[in-house]
Amino acid sequence: VPYLKWQEILKSNPGKAAELNLPAGQFLTGLTQVPDHEFCFAMASAQQAKFGALSLSMVNHELPSGEEMKTFIHQYLRYLTAHEVGHTLGLRHNFRGSTMLSPEELNNTEITRNKGLVGSVMDYVPVNLAPEGIEQGDYFSTVVGPYDKWVIKYGYTPIDALTPQQELRTLRKIAAQGSEMGLSYATDEDTFDFIDPEAKVWDLSGDPLRYSQWQMENAKAIWKRLNNSYLLPEESAGDLRDRFDTVFSYFFDHAISLTGYIGGQTFNRNYTGGKTGTLPFEPIPVEKQRQALAMLGEYMFAEDTFNFSPQLLNQLAPSRWTHWGAFTTIFPLDYPIHDRVMLVQTIVLGDLFSSERLARLRDAQLKTSSGEALTMAELFDTVQDSIWKLDTKGKIEPISSLRRGLQRQYMSLLVNMALRNSNSLETARTFPEFIIAIQTFNTPEDARVLARYKLRQLRDAIAKTLNKQGKNLDTASLAHLEGARDRITKVLDAPLQAE
Template sequence: MKRLYRIACLILGFLAVTILPSWGNVVDLPVTPRVQVAQTLEYRVKAEESEEAKSPKSFDELIAETQKEDGVFTLYKTENNEKLYLEIAPEQLNRNFLCVMTLSSGIGEGFLLNGMPIGEILFQLRHVQDRVQFVVPQTNFRTDPGDPLARSLQEGFSDSVLYSLKIESIHPERKSLLINATNLVMGEEDLSGLSTFLPYLLNGAYSVSPDSSYITEAENFPENLEIEALYGFRGGGFMSLPSLPDSRAFNLAVHYSFSPLPTGNYRPRLADERVGYFLTAYKDFGNSDRRDPFVRYINRWNIQPGKPLVFWIENTIPLEYRDAVKEGILMWNEAFAQAGLPQAIEVRQMPDDADWTPADIRYNVVRWSSSFEPMFYGIGPSRTNPLTGEILDADILIDANVVRLIKGQYQTLVNPDAGGGQQQSLLQTFCQATLENSYLRGVDLSDELEAKKDRLSGFPLAQSLLDRDVCFANEFNRQLAIGATSLSLVQNVLPSSPEMENYVQQFIRFLVAHEVGHTLGLRHNFHGSTLLSPEELQNPEITRTLGMVGSVMDYVSPNLAPPGKPQGDYFPMKLGPYDVWAIEYGYKPLNAISPEAELRELRQIAQRAAEPELAYGTDEDFISGLDPAVNIFDLSSDPLTYAQWQFENAQAMWSRLNRRSPAPGESFSEMRELFDTVFIYYFRNAMNLPLYVGGQSFNRHYAGDPNGGLPFQPLSVEKQRAALAAINEYVFSAEAFEFSPNLLNQLAPSRWSHWGAFPDLFELDYPISDRLLLLQKVVLRSLLSPTRLSRLQDLELKTDATEEVLRLPELFATVQESIWTEVIDGDIANLSSIRRALQREYVSVLSNISLRQVRVPEDAVTLAWYNLRELEDQINHTLRRRGRGLDTYTKAHLEKTRDRIAKVLDAPLESKSIEKESPPKAQ
């Protein structure tokens, strides 16, 4: 009994800390205790309530020294906004309102940036006893109006009461309720949610300081109330935030926009998974006849003929890039015109003396946001009505570092934190792990990476970060830097030249168009880059009429022509066919009286999904790694050929770099930066090759779609063999990496050591052997990964008997012949250190498979054992015939490998190490 009592106490304690405190940030971060905020602010609120309790004041007495402002609510405010009173009319109770929260000042890092959205809350104000409750109503479960089942839903699913505000007074005639709005935005429950997710953003504990927190602005308008609050934070412990003069304290300003949800003529539009929109979904309990209980609306604006959607260009955007920003926005008018809404988007310039703030919910603004170390190039968030999916407000953030970064600044793939000395936040860790995984595609390289993922498993903000481009700044840097490097090394283009400026302008135009697409409701389309052949990509007459890509909602590499071929546009200059089609589905005016009545016409639009130029695949399709055409930072309808072109580009750049030295007076560190830029680009393209082995095409077609096919189609055996041949030539071959000692001895790191710049403390010299082995190791382990081996085995069952298929024995034999060519052919010479390292890695991978250290098909275990035995025989034969003529390196390497293989072959098998756990028995 005592033990049960202790357990019960622990459970109750946990619930008291994590569940009972009310909270409501729609960013959906994990619930964390709000003790710090409560301790720092509660004494202020309690002191005010205690003082007023001594001498209750009437309605007129409370507002006597305030200034009245009519608007969405009647607002009464004292001088300097020390107190804000809201008068809640009886008809405003139990009505839906929206609170939109935006950072109006930041610290320049950790996602705490000026203009960054925090979230939005659908809320109601309810009069309960002597208080006004700030309530987030339950909207995920619904039924038809008047349905008796509504009572069950009300009792079965709880609303969320975030605040319970004291009624200061009730007007004797109007019966309106007076509440202190200061307690809403400065109260202990932290409406903004900053105290909840600061630990994730900064990896340190900060709390609100009440003596440096206050309301800076309050403005009332007919349809919205705008309040801005500045919060002073203190704490951090031993944290070091380089963007701050002192990491122990900083300020954040949060802009709150309160407005009623529109109740006009908007008609929700039902979603179709063949067309990629962000969704608003709910579970419908009112219709039990449907197999799928969910109702899904796409997120879109209520654009009506003659009432354009207006985007403002913030007055902080440099003058020389405003035209590119405007053109990127207006690019979408082509799609709206074809959907029957000409001139649906309008662009205006924010005046320098504007009397409004970009955070005002009435304005959709493209903003220029400054950061110390950018985590994204652009982000296009929008705020929607959670009942209907109607988009109500959107702002686009462009990082102010974008131009400098486009011209060649980047962060390396290997040792991204080398010398930085900065402790990463959990969100930075998540983004790093995500980017590494986009390279590694499930390749197991270290337990550390898995540990990082485990810390963030189930973190709801993670998917939002991926959807909204937040995690891909470093990868954009790498991709864009290679374009600038190619211009510099191959074409001798200077950073200040017109050609480099054209490169920058094209990217900004494409970036803005991509982010505007998000604000229109569109998700990523990572299948969009496959529209044109490699040759067509370099023809501006085609790319500027049909489009360079099927969709600007893809991430595309700079379009770089191979050596000796003319250069076309670097980035898309117009929308793709998919973009036009998606806008038609989402925005074409349809003559119907309900969402269901639109379905017939919508399905006619959606059934075009099987047309090749409308191919669609989004984040979850990319993450699976099944279809090599659904990928990021690739190009052309033949990505395999295009990747080989980029290997040739990289080798040409290395060749130019090999003949280059810094000019007198320049640092050698630029040589290292340029070398790494090319290496990372080479790495990215190399990682695309294994996707073809065991790969399948995947589509979202529905049965009966014209020209539609089955969802899965195995890639041709010719493509898979071509990928293996390219891997052998560009990755496994020692001839692919031939650098002169003169070049390698110039790769010096920067030695600046001061705030914002930290020298490498380790690996001062360039670790060329380790980096080349990393590239080869990742590709090899990807080729022989458990997922790929399982897919290859399955493809034998999924391929018609009349068709040829790449089988597991062929894969093992091809890889072994590629890596051990010298031994297998019998024409062995002394092996280089690069070759020996790759061969050792190969034996390690096959040994792990043979010893059942990884979970692979049983046939793969047998084949690994078989190929090791074959290799042992071939090494024996080579040593007998050629051993005396080999240098000590090579002879020792072969003898050691032979001994290692013998031990593996003789080792007992432990089958239990790969057996799957049995499911738990039913109780």
């Protein structure tokens, strides 16, 4: 599993986790606390409720004791209870339950209060927050979905039969409805390898790409408000830091969900054979894959996403409130903004170029009609253009420190692939290095040579920029570009490690 495999490795190797100095605090839920199966919704569901409440308070100015907040909390508890009661009735998770409605229908309460906001309450559903300009509907489903009613009917309809065999006719008749709207199903085992970007936790609507875009915009809108906000007399700086990290996690969750589209496939369990109907595996249309990649460029790798005001950053002192479920931060006391941004960008980059995903892109060439698959080369080209765009014409701007960090991480990824740096798991000294090492382990050969090819191309582009614009550059940008050029030259000249 691209995204989760480093979590699993760290969980079974606490020594390595300690050595890598993992980020403290509530930043990135689940990073250091992998939820146990018994907890079901666990911390992540509370995180959704937390972001929802934050959005209500910051965007809609709802008071903690106000009617709307009460509605929000009641809907959350009602949904959570329905989910857990579902388990006691024998229902398993259905991670396709969230895909029943179109994004436009999500806030239409005439639909959601009759049919449901989701096809099944057995999904891990995120809070439903309307985008700016659309009137908010329900935050969580207030009724059970068509899938839930259907499986209860299957399991609990009294059938007048003397033997189990005699029940089959009636049961098959119910099961035959499986392809109907709102009844689609994907349970835990169907999601562990992240093959299907729409059978997953914390997504919503039949177009999760668009939903994620709405939510990243919602997160940015709260950041914007936080940028200009001052604490109220009854609030502490710890509250602000907590809010800032909550938004960071929320933004990250939606960004990482986009990577699944690249090389993704729909996995259908209701395949019944015959010439018509869907096959068990169907590639995600290439246009959708390109759309996800473009969104990552626009939100995760963009210059302006993580522009926070000094006023905000200087208010982010950790809380000293110690109680169950709270983490205390002792080091660093101030907010390590570069490290945080670089870490989330590295996780997304590593996931995008993980050896499993690259192998899937390779296979997709044989599993898709000619010209309809996203190629490995296109992935490298698009991401390189997005991160390393160098302008040789016009006036050159200084490269910002966050940008330089991202460019280096991307370069490290390519270097690790090109050099077959399989020892780097042991030698990794920082968490981002560890992620790059683990994701480039077993990279397919085609991707290794592509990485080499792209590095050479990058070196030539840097040389050209230095040649034309070098004298106009500030010292930090100049040092960065010269360093990058020299590093690539060294890599290209290095003897290749034999397999």
